[in-house]
Amino acid sequence: MEYHESLPLSAEIRKKLQVNDVLYVTGTIFTARDSAHLRMRGMKPTDFPFDPSMMGLYHCGPLMKKEDGQWIAVSAGPTTSSRMEDVEDILLDRYGFHLIIGKGGMGERTSKALKKTVSVYAAFPGGAGVLAAEKITKVSEVYWLEELGMPEAVWVLEVKEFGPLVITMDAFGESLYRQS
């Protein structure tokens, strides 16, 4: 099945989505990789600079450029999600976002947390950085840029028809990455 949805994804949609479904999303997403994940684990949601619960989490370290004082995404495909495996279940539980976008998949801890929080993991084609950047209509904010540098900073992005995303880990505990 193919879905075109606005963010945040409703609980009803999250319960409909199954592995191998194709999804395009419109709304707000935020990037976080290794360093941002560790920071988020170490703080209370109220100390985090914004409320991510209405957004999708994007495992991405974008290539950005600044033109006339405004950040523009040049290339912004997904990064390898498995590096965040040790932290993600805690963040899903604590921060209340229900969509993770990444590549390469995640492990059993995250799969359990997705089931528990009725959330989904969706894969964007790896390396397709320019396609992804073209779906980003606005770079709204950036946090921790000075301390963490461009790839590790937290970027808040407006996206339109962001995809193709393939649901590879669903809210029922199914995962396409589980090896038999």
Next chain:
Amino acid sequence: MDQKHLEDGILQLTLKAETEIPLDVITALRHAYSIETGAAKIQLEAMLANVDRAKKKRCPMCQDTGILTFFVNVGTDFRSTGILKQVIEQAVARATLEIPLRPNTVDPMTSKNHGDNLGSYLPHILWDFEPGDAVHIMIVPKGSGSENMSALGMLSPSVGLEGVKAFVVDVVKKAGGRPCPPIVVGVGVGGSADLAMNLGKRALLRPVGTRHPEQSIASLEEDLLERINKTGIGPMGLGGKVTALDVHVEVAYRHPASLPVGVVIQCWADRRASMIIHQDGSWEVI
């Protein structure tokens, strides 16, 4: 020799590598697209569309513009060898701003990113000599998604070639969808630990679809490719027929008691570009 002009050359070389993948890789991706179905086909369709967009817009195809490795072959009669290292470094700093590239070099002690893709030992320059008065440079930008899946095996010689094959396939299986398959696998067999890894990376310089001139090594490549594609990992790990576009093997003689195997995994965005610098300072990106 006009240093700025040479920097421009390295800048163009970097731009080409980051925005256009070689035709041999595109051909292999198109073939994979033609035989895959479902989620795997969707991945390949996006990859090929991305290749087109990146070339048209002259934007780096992947946000991970990688760590840059330069393979530099200096002609023994080339007279300006002394400036080459500085030219490459300056060009990398300029490319970071002008293309732009993502700043990817981080101090391992402080985790500080200085934003210019320079730092201790980076960019990585591998020097060699060749006859003549020209310089041949090949650049390989390589992202961490694939590099993190590379591995070294110091095998016991008793495992033989069968053991070598089993090790390579196991590395690919463990990597799964993480290095952005369909991958290209470079394998270095023999030498020492560092030499095996170096050969694995050098093996990636050979175009996809070409075989080693030595028959026994060519057979090893074909056998490995077949076994890797039988794993069913498929494009982006979503299942499929094509896990690897190709496998290239390079060998070095080994110590009787050592059997080092270096496996260097490259993502589908198998980026590389070449240039020649002539004695008079003129250059061409090939």
